[in-house]
Amino acid sequence: MGQSAEFGKFLKAMRARLSPEDAGATESGGSRRVPGLRREEVARLSGVSTDYYTRLEQGRNIHPSKAVLESVSRALRLDTGEHAHMMDLLEHCASSAANPGPAQKVRPALRQLLDAVGDVPAMVLGRRADVLAANRMASLLLTDFSSMPATERNLTRWTILDDAARDLFRDWKTVAAEAVGSLRMDVGRHPNDPRTNQLVGELAVHSEHFRQWWAGHRVATRSAGIIRLHHPVVGDLELNFETLGLPDDPDQLLRVYSAKAGSPSSDALTLLSSFGGVATQAEVPEPARRDYS
Template sequence: MDNRKEVREFLISRRAKISPKQAGLPAGSNRRVPGLRRSEVAALADVSIEYYSKLERGALAGVSAGVLDAVARALRLDEAERAHLFDLARAADGTSAIVRPRRRAKSRQWTPHRSLQWALDAVTEGPAFVRNGRMDLLAANRLAQAFYAPVYASPQQPPNIARFQFLDPASHEFYPDWDMFADVCVAILRTEAGRNPYDKELHDLIGELSTRSDEFRTRWGAHDVRHHGTGSKTFHHPVVGDVTLSYEGLEMAAEPGLTLTIYAAEPGSPSEEALRLLSSWAASQEPGTRQLSG
């Protein structure tokens, strides 16, 4: 797979974000590019301008981990961006010493083993679910199915959070801070594309969203990546209203490429009470007949 375009656009986008002042360099005059010049990045990384220019043209095959580290420091890449750069190098060079084992792409036919579903069902106080890097919801406890009822309402299976985010008008109500959620969603997909460049279903999803959503296409072009492990989010659920939840995302050792996420409300908060109401509502519904009204 030739990923030169991806490498080129990623490095150019990161270079454009670093000002000379941030890099401890004089700004000078007559700067014709946003951010740093190639020559400045090369000097900061202690490589020749010719060599760095070659890298920025997308030629990462055979590049050592030491050089990648130097470029990452010069561009002030955060942890997620640095990992993405190494993943791009892995895709460019299948025999490089920096290669990590390729993550298995979970197909649409993947189903959870029984013990995983038992573990999810044992979580009763908050939504718990498993997703892949394409944002497919692959397994969930009852509360997560109720919580993501607007996503599960999609006729396309498996339910996909990214498709819901950008193609379903209901997402604008479900996500009060829609722009923030959209940024995070695209950054997760961009990170997955770097980690798993051979996933045809991921490429198909990106193509679909790029064709059908201007909002997605603009964000995809920004080349932002991120790790999404912990934090808090506010949702507006159609049954119980506003809910603020903390989350923890755990990489699954037995299933590389999958993430187990658990949401929890602050004890004693209105959001905790909202989850209790949602749980009661979910228990009152027959499987497959949930309606998005109280």
């Protein structure tokens, strides 16, 4: 495994968030000029020399063993998603050549499934949370991604930059911060993807919230949970969401929203389904490829 500057930045950010008390480190004395653990404290907790850990944070081209990585992960109190992101940063170091990868396609049977679920909002997300396909109910619940320019059909972009999304999500900051954390995970897996880098740049230019969250190097891997919405047509809803990986393409996810049977939110979804403002979408087309040379 190689080493990358992003890996070092991630370690530094994770170190900065911990106090000695949080990490179980003994105070080493002296005033602290910056918050968080010192490098020597992380090194001691990890069982490595301060010089070795410093080289890790500086992005030197060294090859840490699995045992060292596990020790550093424990010292920094990384959760499962953070540990996976750390490993991605090591395994997928950015090469000198930009590689956008092949265009993602949604299988016809999966498109049929989206329409077959009827009153259940469902969509297929690709790399960087591009909306590859969405059914009619997902469009009525969230927004009609097919009406957007091809390069803007991205769930994270819409969540952060569109005022309608800010009004829709009752816990907008939590939802948006988690979307940024998921994008951070995607960058770890595909560190030199041109469209991903373009999206990060656009969000950084237009959103102070994004800049703050991105600088924190936090990651998010929540695949299920509850979202609270205030819909402009049917009012308040509380929905469960499930995000399922697709075996044929690990970078494609099926996301489904549902309401508890007999609940007011279930009634609201039924009412929403009666509105016909959005035609059924078999597939949101793949955004046009750009020349980044």
